[in-house]
Amino acid sequence: MATEFNLPGSSFEEVQKILKGYASAPDQASLDSLSKLVGLHKTIISRNNKFLTDVGLISGGMKKTATDLGKKLGRALDHKQAEDAQNYWKEAVQTNEKVAGLVTTVRIKGGMSEKDFSTHVLYVSGQSNTSGNKTGARCVVDVLVAAKLLVEENGKLVVSAAPTIDPPVEVDLSSGGAAPKREPANGNGNGTGNSAGGPAPAVTLPPIPATASLTPQIAINIQLHLPETENAEVYEKLFKALREHLLSPKE
Incomplete structure (x- = not known):
């Protein structure tokens, strides 16, 4: 199977640490400077760069720079702003059609166990079945959960239901719009x-x-x-x- 999308090369915790490093590093940061900044070997950082580029969080050639979205996410992670981090992860996933499309599989199947879904991620990625790629597939699962695109219910991952919000009542005051009618206090409506x-x-x-x-x-x-x-x-x-x-x- 041809490569469909790049997998991370680390656990979700390490990917977050790398993101925080890119967010605080100067533009066009070298692997050596990032390695010193985040305390991870440069080979660990390097094997995550393709995935982070694919989801729009970093960009560049030999030297990488965090995108605006990557800086926002890295800063939210660094300051433990969970809700903002969730929204930025969701935005990052949705920049890549193939990664975002993984959610459709869960929807069609009506839910999947974490193990089965992780196996599915590895398979459809087109990557070889190695321990490192298994870790990367699991990281993708964690990213989708962090973005609240998937949630765990009854031991399965299911697609998160969008919150239902009643639309606000709008009254055009400039045209003399009237307020919504209310039933009289006696409740008989007449x-x-x-x-x-x-x-x-x-x-x-x-x-x-x-x-x-x-x-x-x-x-x-x-x-x-x-x-x-x-x-x-x-x-x-x-x-x-x-x-x-x-x-x-x-x-």
């Missing part, structure tokens, strides 16, 4: 406040003109408790008073 059992009419006043384009308009709902009477004149006087004093007030 606005009844009449002691006689009949629905009380809701009187809506005209909106108050806004003094600025972003000032909300106001609507006032009035509920009436009507007296129990068969005298129509009582109601006529009541509504006449409403019209005169609320709906069409005199200047």
